[in-house]
Amino acid sequence: MTLVQASFLAGLFGALAWLVGDILLVGFAPVTEEDLVRYQAGGVTNLRLALYMRSGTDRRLRWGVWLAQFSIWLPLLSLYGLWQMAQPVRGLAWAGLLCLLIGFSLSPLAHGAFYVIAILGKAYCQDYEEAGKANKFLVEALNQANHLLNVTWLSALVITYLGWALYGLAIVTGQTQWPTYFLLATPLVTTPIWLGLSHYVIRRWTPLFNGAALNLAWVSFYVLALWLVT
Numbered sequence: 001m002t003l004v005q006a007s008f009l010a011g012l013f014g015a016l017a018w019l020v021g022d023i024l025l026v027g028f029a030p031v032t033e034e035d036l037v038r039y040q041a042g043g044v045t046n047l048r049l050a051l052y053m054r055s056g057t058d059r060r061l062r063w064g065v066w067l068a069q070f071s072i073w074l075p076l077l078s079l080y081g082l083w084q085m086a087q088p089v090r091g092l093a094w095a096g097l098l099c100l101l102i103g104f105s106l107s108p109l110a111h112g113a114f115y116v117i118a119i120l121g122k123a124y125c126q127d128y129e130e131a132g133k134a135n136k137f138l139v140e141a142l143n144q145a146n147h148l149l150n151v152t153w154l155s156a157l158v159i160t161y162l163g164w165a166l167y168g169l170a171i172v173t174g175q176t177q178w179p180t181y182f183l184l185a186t187p188l189v190t191t192p193i194w195l196g197l198s199h200y201v202i203r204r205w206t207p208l209f210n211g212a213a214l215n216l217a218w219v220s221f222y223v224l225a226l227w228l229v230t
Contacts, residue, residue, distance in 0.1 A: 004081040008225045011078025015218035017071035018111075025064025025114050026211035028053055039125060041134030045143045053118035054125050061118050068111045075104050078222065081229070082167065086176040093175055096167030103160030110156040113149035120145055157214075164188040178228070185224040187217035194220075 001009075031051045044050060053061065079097055086093035124138045168183045170176050183189065194216040198209040209216065 002229070004084050004229055005226060007078050007081035007084075008222050008229065010074045011081070012219065012222035012226065014071050014074025014078065015215055015222055017067045017074065019212050019215035019219060021064045021067035021071075021111065022212035022215050023064075023208050024060050024067070025056075025111070025118070026053065027208040028055055029207045039128050039134075041128070041139065043136070043139045043143070044124075044134070045146045049117060049146065049149075050121040050124060050142050052121070053114070054122045056118060058119070061115055065112050065115045069108050072104060072108050075218070076101070079104075081225065085178055085229070086167075086170060090170070090175050092166050092170035092173065096163045096165070096170060099159050099163030099166060101163075103156050103158075103163055106152065106156035106159065110149070110152035113145065113152050116145045117142065117149060161188055182224070182228065185221050187214060187221055190217040190220055193217075 031048045035051050036047060039047065039051060041047070056064075079101060082100070083089060083093075083097055086097070089097075120138060120142050124135065124142060127135045127138060164186050165188055167176075168186050168188055171178045171183045171186075172180050174180075191213050194209075194213040198213060198216075
């Protein structure tokens with residue numbers, strides 16, 4: 001096995017770990033309108049998200065975070081294979097790899113922010129049921145956690161997808177050793193496909209996979225990358 005193959009294999013294992021982590025952390029049924037009415041309170045920035053993970057056990061939610069937190073080094077190792085497949089590395093590939101490095105590095109905190117909202121949301125619901133009204137301190141904590149999520153998750157997502165876009169441009173302009181059609185395997189292209197499949201084709205399991213479309217895109221990308229370099 002070459003180092004390039006090993007790096008993509010590491011990326012595949014990392015993608016699988018993040019897939020399971022996302023399923024554990026955010027793989028729940030959508031919040032209903034009845035739920036929103038039941039726990040409605042003024043001041044909560046994103047009540048739907050606050051209620052979304054409330055049915056998850058503490059153990060399940062923690063494992064969802066730990067799997068991602070302690071496996072992020074695997075996708076980072078996969079950047080070696082992308083770098084080698086872009087030799088001699090030129091501007092677009094360099095920029096894409098740098099964005100991917102930054103985006104991957106930002107991802108664990110963004111992932112963990114969902115956990116913070118989950119435990120605060122559970123506390124909010126329990127307190128609401130006991131007191132019959134919203135706790136203003138929990139409302140403020142939820143809003144702060146939601147702000148943390150917006151900043152960390154959006155920045156990680158945007159920078160990561162910018163990286164895939166730049167690396168994809170390097171592919172189609174012949175600046176890598178990948179065939180041009182390999183652009184279609186990048187998460188930039190396959191994430192919307194996986195979102196559609198999870199929603200319209202495997203609807204029965206949609207609550208599990210809707211929150212993991214990006215990770216399914218990672219899995220398919222590394223599988224195809226391994227196939228091409230083997």
